[in-house]
Amino acid sequence: MKRHFNEALAQELLGALLAQGGDFAEVYWEHTSSQSLFLEGEKLERLSGGEDLGLGLRLVVSDRTFYAHTSDLEPESLLELATRLARGAEGKPGQVEELLLREAPVRFGVRQPSSQVETSEKAQLLHILNQEARQAPQVRQVTANYGNVEQEILVANSRGFMAQDKRTRVRLVVNVIAEDQGKIQTGYESIGGVGGFELVATGAPQMAQSARERAVMMLSARSAPSGQMTVVMAGEAGGTMVHEACGHGLEADLVQKGLSVYADKMGQRVASSLITVIDDATLPGRYGSFAFDDEGTPGQRTVLIENGILKSYMYNLNTARKENRESTGNGRRDSYRSRPIPRMSNTYIASGETDPEEIIAATENGLYVTKMGGGQVNTTNGDFVFEVTEGYLLQNGKIGAPVRGATLIGNGPQVLSEVDLVGQDNGFSLGVCGKNGQGVPVGDAQPTLRIPNLVVGGTEGV
Numbered sequence: 001m002k003r004h005f006n007e008a009l010a011q012e013l014l015g016a017l018l019a020q021g022g023d024f025a026e027v028y029w030e031h032t033s034s035q036s037l038f039l040e041g042e043k044l045e046r047l048s049g050g051e052d053l054g055l056g057l058r059l060v061v062s063d064r065t066f067y068a069h070t071s072d073l074e075p076e077s078l079l080e081l082a083t084r085l086a087r088g089a090e091g092k093p094g095q096v097e098e099l100l101l102r103e104a105p106v107r108f109g110v111r112q113p114s115s116q117v118e119t120s121e122k123a124q125l126l127h128i129l130n131q132e133a134r135q136a137p138q139v140r141q142v143t144a145n146y147g148n149v150e151q152e153i154l155v156a157n158s159r160g161f162m163a164q165d166k167r168t169r170v171r172l173v174v175n176v177i178a179e180d181q182g183k184i185q186t187g188y189e190s191i192g193g194v195g196g197f198e199l200v201a202t203g204a205p206q207m208a209q210s211a212r213e214r215a216v217m218m219l220s221a222r223s224a225p226s227g228q229m230t231v232v233m234a235g236e237a238g239g240t241m242v243h244e245a246c247g248h249g250l251e252a253d254l255v256q257k258g259l260s261v262y263a264d265k266m267g268q269r270v271a272s273s274l275i276t277v278i279d280d281a282t283l284p285g286r287y288g289s290f291a292f293d294d295e296g297t298p299g300q301r302t303v304l305i306e307n308g309i310l311k312s313y314m315y316n317l318n319t320a321r322k323e324n325r326e327s328t329g330n331g332r333r334d335s336y337r338s339r340p341i342p343r344m345s346n347t348y349i350a351s352g353e354t355d356p357e358e359i360i361a362a363t364e365n366g367l368y369v370t371k372m373g374g375g376q377v378n379t380t381n382g383d384f385v386f387e388v389t390e391g392y393l394l395q396n397g398k399i400g401a402p403v404r405g406a407t408l409i410g411n412g413p414q415v416l417s418e419v420d421l422v423g424q425d426n427g428f429s430l431g432v433c434g435k436n437g438q439g440v441p442v443g444d445a446q447p448t449l450r451i452p453n454l455v456v457g458g459t460e461g462v
Contacts, residue, residue, distance in 0.1 A: 021091030097160030238429030239444025352422025423448030
């Protein structure tokens with residue numbers, strides 16, 4: 001498979017894209033190799049892998065974007081494609097500045113490249129997960145998945161920016177299903193990040209144990225009560241709420257389209273003074289980290305909300321140009337087949353000053369959430385509904401009985417404005433975020449938070 005793409009060809013393609021005018025042109029080359037193993041029913045069911053190589057071309061003319069992609073990387077074919085795309089503009093040839101390769105602002109170490117690890121060793125990890133997860137008579141089914149991706153990109157644009165990045169990610173997932181007397185509960189855990197096999201090599205037994213214990217424990221959980229109550233969300237619950245109820249609404253394309261509750265609120269208070277929200281692509285080892293985004297802008301740390309005040313949105317080059325701003329390095333795409341749009345990287349609520357145990361002790365009664373599930377959010381008004389996969393009653397300032405079937409119902413800005421205690425801890429989770437048909441790896445996190453008044457949907461009495 002032909003993998004190399006050079007600066008001279010990039011310069012020529014940019015000139016062809018702007019031959020009939022336009023404001024901006026971009027070339028995006030990508031090579032990806034991946035491997036995935038899936039275990040179910042105590043045996044390896046699927047083993048897949050492969051390589052993908054291609055190139056995307058983008059031409060921006062005023063407020064219109066023209067995009068094309070191809071896996072045919074012969075220079076003649078690429079120039080022909082660029083010439084066809086250039087027909088979207090009419091006028092004098094646009095200017096293409098001489099390309100200058102950017103230095104990577106951060107580098108992420110890989111101690112044990114996944115491509116150099118035998119498939120048998122990766123399969124053994126899944127068997128370890130399976131064996132540990134089944135150490136309880138209530139366990140009925142275990143599925144486990146291992147995946148690694150190595151991605152190389154080169155991006156160049158008509159402003160003279162050129163960047164190269166090599167990204168290596170690995171992920172290990174286990175899901176446990178337990179059953180007792182007709183009741184069924186699940187437990188889920190995942191680990192991974194930007195790096196090599198070392199990120200998952202030793203964590204399998206502990207994550208399988210955690211998933212198994214959660215699934216079995218929830219079998220004896222009572223039905224969750226419903227109504228308005230104080231909710232304490234543990235740091236270990238992950239950052240589902242900040243990602244969904246806050247993060248998407250701070251992506252500049254949704255803001256500019258009027259589809260965000262945070263539109264036209266720059267500089268205004270949108271959360272409690274205890275809340276600071278940050279998006280940071282430079283965190284070592286996190287699943288959403290990168291040295292450059294998919295437009296060649298350096299990954300960076302962006303303070304979105306500082307002490308409750310809205311400070312910034314997340315921009316890519318196109319949305320930043322509309323407001324005469326600089327990109328925040330959030331231009332991302334799932335592959336060369338897609339144009340870049342504003343996306344989160346690692347988004348989190350910064351740690352506070354209160355000991356998490358003090359937060360629990362200070363809460364007379366309520367719900368303690370330690371694991372979040374899926375949910376839905378309306379970015380236009382901020383309303384959300386999230387599932388709770390592991391939760392406990394809080395009684396007299398202590399963690400009480402586990403409950404099942406709880407949902408959290410509220411409004412993102414309102415909830416963040418009502419937070420009255422923020423813990424010193426912080427717990428990251430990892431996942432793949434979907435938007436406009438594209439999926440990109442992200443990380444999100446939050447410390448322990450106390451929300452004095454939140455609607456809990458429960459199944460008690462049902």
